[in-house]
Each structure stands twice: as C-alpha cells, then as structure tokens.
Amino acid sequence: MTQKFKFGDLVIVDKRSLIPEIGVVVWVNNELGEARVCFEKRMLAGYRLTKYFELIPHPDTVRLEFIAAECDSTLDELREVLDKKQ
Secondary structure: OOOOOOOOOEEEEOOOOOOOEEEEEEEEEOOOOEEEEEEOOOOOEEEEEHHHEEEOOOHHHHHHHHHHHHOOOOHHHHHHHHHHHO
16 A cells, blocks of 8 residues: 655655655645655755655654554544544
C-alpha cells in the first residue's frame, strides 16, 4: 500500500540522494502518484513523484499516538472522548 499524502504534509524528498530536500505538499494527485512540493531552502515549488517522499510526522501527532497507546486505545477513540469534553 502506498502512502497517501495531503495538502500541508511536511516531507523529505529523495532521502536516498546526496542532497535530500525538505518541503511542504501544496498539491497532490494520489491517483497519479505525484505532488507539487514547495521546498524549504529554495522557496520554489516543483512536481515530484510521491514514491520518493518520506513523511515527517508532526510532533503533536506523535504525542497523541503515544497517549493513545498508553491508554490502550486508538486515535479515533481518543478523538471521540475529546470531542465529548468540548
């Protein structure tokens, strides 16, 4: 199964190359497996194949996954509990 990327995802592009680049996904077509990425250093956007992307997880998501695991539940169950509290 291939990773599904979405607008705003932070990714490393071509990690295997000599100069991997970090960028933000600004457009994606998961059916064709390509995305337009705005690169951090060059501030330019370019089209790349998503098979060369590696997702950089957001720190908040990592924390929530840890909390869910410690509570022996899933992120969806945790989200339902938080929604009921609001």
